[in-house]
Amino acid sequence: MMQLFQRNSFYDLAQRRFVRNRLAIIGAVITAVFVFIAIFAPILTPYGPSEFFFAEDGVTYNRYAPPSSDHWLGTDSLGRDVLTRVFYGARVTIVVAFSAVLISTIVGTIVGLVAGFFGGIIDSILMRIVDVVISFPVLFLLISISTILEPSLWIVVFAIGFVRWTNTARLVRGEVLRIKQLDFISAARGCGSPSPKIIIRHIIPNVLAPVMVQITIGTAQAVLMEASLSFLGVGIQQPTPSWGNMLIDAQRSLVLREMPWIWIPPGTVTLLLVLGIYFLGDGLRDAFDPKQ
């Protein structure tokens, strides 16, 4: 792996281009801040995500309290601290997005490598399977899987992974088909390198750059998918906080009209995180593109 970053190598130059790109650095910082919040959520807030607060009378819950010094972003429909739930929501979002993308990248890369490298009937079968999965609108498929298997965090991860691997598979296959034509592969063949060695030593390092870009785009989309599923009630379930399920309450017109502190913060952080990851991805893409 270190070999990849030798001085003036492709990845070394890309890294230098990346650092010079202001938007990419902003994206990296935003993403890092959210990862930090996700890891240190218990330290950043004195409250628990499902802790209920009582009103001054000590009997009823302190429901829908506006922002105050005790609750910077107020409380929600059950008297829970909104800011605390936003912090803990970052955990859920990041765990789901990263795991889903990990699954889809591994599966997609393997399928793409096999289809592109071996071609023929294997390629046809694998690509028709990809066509089938791609034909279903993502959200339809996600909703179907998630409801039928009873929504839970890992089912959401599995569902997102299942709809996302196809993009990676198509991308990797295309890259492998391109690289396979190049002279250094024929040279390696001529020297008698076995297929597994050609794949690992010569093809994988060359598909790494587009796959890394795909990972960032995939993560951003996975964050949005998780939020959408949870908003529709088929993703992360209460009482676990997720930025998507925190907005469910805003479909009631009283909350939408009078209580912006309930729904503006979780929506805004989702937007910020996704935007940050996209900035990062754009920066990576430009850094890897020698034409720039």
Place this chain on the structure above:
Amino acid sequence: MARYILKRLIQSIPVVFGITVLSFAIMKFAPGDPLANFIDPTISMEDIEASRAALGLNDPWYVQYAGWLSEVARGNLGYTYAGNHSIRALIAQRFPNTIILTLSAFVLSFAVGVPIGVMGAIRKNTRTDYGLTVFSLVGVSIPSFFFGLLVIYLFSILLGVFPSGGMVNMRARYTGFARTLDIAHHLILPAIVLSLSNIATVSRFTRSNMVDVLKEDYIRTARAKGLRRKAIIYKHAFRNALIPVITIFGLSIPFLFSGAYITESIFNWPGMGSLGIQAIQDREYGIVMALNLITASLVLLGNLTADVLYAVADPRIRH
């Protein structure tokens, strides 16, 4: 050309088959017994078994699949568990409304997205370009339900210029042309919400294509020839940059249908998306499966059309 279309049609046969298998599998995996709703304690186990056998629920899965497929091929999508309504009739009722919404969003995506992309490309690396790029990135990053709520908050609650949901004004009961206007009035907000991220995708794609085309040799030739800047941009570059945008036609279709689920449920738009959400809450897997099947087929058809259009526009694809 005919050969190319035929080849693409043959390629889609296994895909159609796969779509039906996956749709069927999703329903077979669904928990619960279709008979559970109808069983009451007075019925004996033998009777339940008899009706299971009569309904074919004890047959192996491939027999059930074949039976289901032959019904679907005849246009029978089954009946709901509750009330025994025809699923086909339910969907037929909602289908036009979803088409109105997705088609408007589709037109809006290209009518707005393409000019934004072209503007960004011809003013590359200026403030306008950066502004449009950030707009596009925000457009793809904002969760559609959050954007939908913001739009309702701003335009319906604060300004009161657009209705916050529904498709017609229930109280006014307009007819004829007034009804069309009323629907259009209700359509504006959901169409904007549904198209936003597609506008962003189209404009980003158009921009990068246009930037690439403007670097081509024939653009330099046209410039050297002394053609006016406008002629170069709109006659030479624009046309060539538009060809790859056709691929986004195909990609937009599943994207818009997905988006319709969320947009329709936020705006109470009486289409297939809100039907689907309702079906999930009621555990009506038959409806969910039928919607999956229909939209997947539409997507396949859309992709096929996009591929054929691409081949018409760019003869190199055909060979």
